[in-house]
Amino acid sequence: EDKVVQSPLSLVVHEGDTVTLNCSYEVTNFRSLLWYKQEKKAPTFLFMLTSSGIEKKSGRLSSILDKKELSSILNITATQTGDSAIYLCAVERGSNYKLTFGKGTLLTVNP
Amino acid sequence: GAGVSQSPSNKVTEKGKDVELRCDPISGHTALYWYRQSLGQGLEFLIYFQGNSAPDKSGLPSDRFSAERTGGSVSTLTIQRTQQEDSAVYLCASSYGLETQYFGPGTRLLVL
Numbered sequence: 001e002d003k004v005v006q007s008p009l010s011l012v013v014h015e016g017d018t019v020t021l022n023c024s025y026e027v028t029n030f031r032s033l034l035w036y037k038q039e040k041k042a043p044t045f046l047f048m049l050t051s052s053g054i055e056k057k058s059g060r061l062s063s064i065l066d067k068k069e070l071s072s073i074l075n076i077t078a079t080q081t082g083d084s085a086i087y088l089c090a091v092e093r094g095s096n097y098k099l100t101f102g103k104g105t106l107l108t109v110n111p
Numbered sequence: 112g113a114g115v116s117q118s119p120s121n122k123v124t125e126k127g128k129d130v131e132l133r134c135d136p137i138s139g140h141t142a143l144y145w146y147r148q149s150l151g152q153g154l155e156f157l158i159y160f161q162g163n164s165a166p167d168k169s170g171l172p173s174d175r176f177s178a179e180r181t182g183g184s185v186s187t188l189t190i191q192r193t194q195q196e197d198s199a200v201y202l203c204a205s206s207y208g209l210e211t212q213y214f215g216p217g218t219r220l221l222v223l
Contacts, residue, residue, distance in 0.1 A: 004153070034211070036214075040216075041200055041202070041216050041217035041219065042115075042202065042214045042215055042216045042217055043154070043202070043214045044214070045212075045213060048211055088153070088154065090154070097142065097144075097159055097161070097206075097209050098144075098156045098159065098167075098170070099144075099146075099154070099156065100156070101146075101153040101154040101155075102153050103151070103152060103153040104153060
């Protein structure tokens with residue numbers, strides 16, 4: 001059974017701090033790893049990672065995949081209160097389309 | 112529309128009643144997914160539709176759950192004889208083929 005574990009489960013930081021969120025996975029026939037940001041109800045897509053060692057970047061957010069370690073990290077630099085959300089990691093099999101999600105990391109950024 | 116839409120946004124029902132949740136995917140997206148997010152849990156896959164193929168219902172938790180997708184567009188998730196453990200946020204997502212899934216705002220279901 002596919003498995004995704006995220007850590008930490010929750011994190012509280014001050015504005016301006018840098019945070020690193022972790023995701024490890026066990027999946028048969030790995031296709032991709034995805035990061036989503038969830039505020040209120042709907043997760044919004046952040047990154048899709050398929051190749052090891054290639055950093056994807058969007059503004060203050062960046063992410064990288066390590067297929068050897070079966071893990072990924074999501075970095076947020078110079079955090080802002082608007083970054084407060086649940087960050088979800090999901091893996092996708094190559095043989096099908098279903099995403100298996102981790103439980104998420106609840107990030108709270110205090111002013 | 113510009114994104115995936117779902118209705119209602121919130122639904123409160125009594126145990127034993129049936130509920131219908133609606134999803135309107137992004138125009139042109141061929142695939143549609145339903146997920147459930149219970150309190151403190153990750154997103155759980157329920158069912159997947161791709162074009163005219165038979166849906167993958169392997170994630171449905173019981174035979175009280177069913178879903179349809181009419182005309183390859185709008186989908187309805189039906190829960191019969193609701194139980195308190197069905198209380199959750201039900202999220203719909205759509206994608207073009209096997210590309211990135213985009214999520215709707217969800218329906219928060221509370222079964223009293």
